[in-house]
Amino acid sequence: MTRHGPSLELAEQVAGRVGLSFSASRKETVASAIDRVMVRRGIGEGRLLLDRLGSDEDLTEDVISAVTVAETHFFRGPEQFELIRQTILPELLRRRPEGSPLRIWSVGCATGEEPYSLAILCEEEGLLDGVRIDAADISRRALAAAKTGDYGEWALRNTGPRPRQRYFTSCEGRFRLNERLRGQVDFAHLNLGTDALPAPEKRLSEFDLILCRNVLVYLEASAVRRIARQLLDCLSDGGWLLTAPTDPPLWKYA
Ligand SMILES: C[S@@+](CC[C@H](N)C(=O)[O-])C[C@H]1O[C@@H](n2cnc3c(N)ncnc32)[C@H](O)[C@@H]1O
Structure with missing residues (x-):
């Protein structure tokens, strides 16, 4: 297949x-994005791109x-963080067996703002030591x-001065999340398109709360159905x- 500009095929x-799927409305955008990668990389034929995907990690990451859309920021969707604070965490705590930590999973965590917002929220509620947060x-x-926990001003546009001062160290316009909070989140690679879930051997099961926000909107219906079922199967009872x-x-x- 020779490159003649963006190709839906x-x-x-x-x-x-690469195990991704796209909703019909995104296919042209995705085709143009792939075309731009090929131009930048000097890859003249689709066949050559396909041959290198998987084995050339840098190229695969470029694609x-x-x-994908990586847009995110701290406390994105503040009403959902309030729901977690006021309703979900108290309910989960009531049900939690004595001594076992609450398990939270941020799926499609992008550059970490979502799981770290959860860590800040749990710290503010005095719960952080009893919570494990995974992110993928x-x-x-x-x-x-x-993993660096290092952010610019834009990532903190929904974050007030108090949490900025309490939980970040600022230097020359950058904000670094404090080590204690960084250490509460475990990041791991996951492809929702190809990886089997639940995966108890990787501790990817029995979560009390899963956030998978602004990920499924970009996928085609059959992928949404499959991934939704898998994520629901990763929940603990009442999660x-x-x-x-x-x-x-x-x-x-459902
Ligand atoms: C728009 S960001 C959402 C970030 C965060 N959840 C939020 O709501 O702010 C979407 C993220 O989903 C990730 N993603 C897309 N397809 C994925 C897949 N098949 N498996 C895992 N992550 C995926 C992208 O890499 C991107 O970081």
Whole structure:
């Protein structure tokens, strides 16, 4: 297959190769993004791109970064963080067996703002020592950035002066999350398109709260259905799965 500008067929083949799926409305955007990667990398033929995907990790990461949406910030969707604070955490704590930690999972965590917001919230509620937070994403680059805990002003646009002062060290316009909170989140690579879930051998099961927000909105319906079922199976009895208001309503897929 020779490159003649953006190709929907190539986009679908690339998606299949890296285990991603896209809603119909995103296919042209994705095709253009893949075309830009090929131009930048001097790859003239779709066949060559497909051959290198998987074995060339840097190229694969380039493609994943180009075709996924990594937008996020601290306390994105503040009403959901209030729901977690006021309703979900108290309910989970009432049900929690004595001595066992609450387990929270941020799936599609991007550069870490979501799981770290959960860590801040738990710290503010005096719960952090009794909570384990896991976070996962398909993008190894995003995960590497997440682990540094280092952010610019834009990532903190929903974060007031008090948490900024309490939980971050600022230096020349950058904000580094304090070590104690960074240490409460475990990041791991996960491809929702290909990895089997639940996976108790990787401790990916029995979560009390799963956040998978602003991930499913970009996927095609069959992938949403499959992933929604898998995530629901990763919950403990009475656990909660939170998606974003703009994600597809999951009751349609239950
Ligand atoms: C828009 S960000 C959402 C970040 C955060 N959850 C939020 O709501 O602010 C979507 C994230 O989902 C990740 N993602 C997309 N497809 C994925 C897949 N198949 N498996 C795991 N993560 C995926 C992307 O890499 C990106 O970091």
